[in-house]
Amino acid sequence: MLSFLTVLPLGPPKRLVSCCGPALQDQLFRGLEAALGTTFSSEPLAPPPQPMILVISGPSGVGKDAVIKRLQEEREGIHFVVTATSRAMRPGEVDGKDYYFVSKEEFLTMIERDELLEYALVYGEYKGIPKQQIRDYMAKGCDIVLRVDIQGAATLRQILGESAVFIFLVAESEEALVKRLIHRKTETSDMLLVRVATAREEVKRMKNFDYVVVNAEGKLEEAVKQVESIIDAEKAKIHKRHVNI
Ligand SMILES: Nc1ncnc2c1ncn2[C@@H]1O[C@H](COP(=O)(O)OP(=O)(O)OP(=O)(O)O)[C@@H](O)[C@H]1O
Numbered sequence: 149m150l151s152f153l154t155v156l157p158l159g160p161p162k163r164l165v166s167c168c169g170p171a172l173q174d175q176l177f178r179g180l181e182a183a184l185g186t187t188f189s190s191e192p193l194a195p196p197p198q199p200m201i202l203v204i205s206g207p208s209g210v211g212k213d214a215v216i217k218r219l220q221e222e223r224e225g226i227h228f229v230v231t232a233t234s235r236a237m238r239p240g241e242v243d244g245k246d247y248y249f250v251s252k253e254e255f256l257t258m259i260e261r262d263e264l265l266e267y268a269l270v271y272g273e274y275k276g277i278p279k280q281q282i283r284d285y286m287a288k289g290c291d292i293v294l295r296v297d298i299q300g301a302a303t304l305r306q307i308l309g310e311s312a313v314f315i316f317l318v319a320e321s322e323e324a325l326v327k328r329l330i331h332r333k334t335e336t337s338d339m340l341l342v343r344v345a346t347a348r349e350e351v352k353r354m355k356n357f358d359y360v361v362v363n364a365e366g367k368l369e370e371a372v373k374q375v376e377s378i379i380d381a382e383k384a385k386i387h388k389r390h391v392n393i
Pocket residue numbers: 206207208209210211212213214215328329331332363364365366367368
């Protein structure tokens with residue numbers, strides 16, 4: 149302790165730092181090290197962030213794809229898992245980007261081989277998440293984004309428990325959601341009726357999620373920012389979620 153005191157400049161402690169030039173500050177730094185008997189480490193104090201799994205769900209037409217697309221543009225190190233489906237490709241969709249479009253037989257083979265983390269019949273077509281894709285991208289340190297319908301989110305909750313973060317995306321109102329879905333022009337009126345009726349039931353399951361994010365009309369950027377804030381908060385958690393797939 150004596151050696152520490154000997155390197156301190158004279159004067160009241162409060163004024164110490166403000167009056168010190170770089171040489172004296174360095175001397176003070178070394179003096180503190182000497183007093184403690186160890187050098188100060190420059191290693192990061194916070195543990196490195198771990199890759200996480202984010203499940204984004206919500207009623208059909210709420211904007212899951214739109215939010216995920218913007219999120220990927222805004223943030224590096226995010227892998228959106230391309231799911232497999234037996235449904236026909238829509239105009240503008242790209243195989244391997246929007247979905248892996250496979251036949252029903254191929255899909256059933258994937259189930260048999262236990263290649264899917266989760267799968268479901270969604271509006272009469274198979275949809276499922278390839279496990280290997282998650283493993284590969286997590287090994288590269290990427291955060292994983294899964295986009296599923298509400299029943300898929302419930303299944304994933306059973307499989308992943310608290311090891312993943314579940315976000316429920318909603319429109320600002322039922323009216324806004326229906327208008328958005330009509331405006332997308334991808335469904336026949338019969339299909340629209342099914343999706344809208346399903347959405348009404350799905351909203352009741354919001355309580356099974358960790359977060360709710362409102363994707364209001366014309367406010368896509370705000371929704372994306374909110375999802376980013378959730379990711380940041382989860383990354384800063386001391387007791388991290390551990391994923392094992
Ligand atoms: N904040 C927003 N304001 C206005 N339009 C939006 C907003 N977010 C998304 N959209 C539009 O709403 C439509 C539905 O969005 P999207 O296809 O992303 O929904 P989804 O939840 O992925 O639907 P599904 O579950 O049926 O695949 C699209 O035409 C999209 O461009």
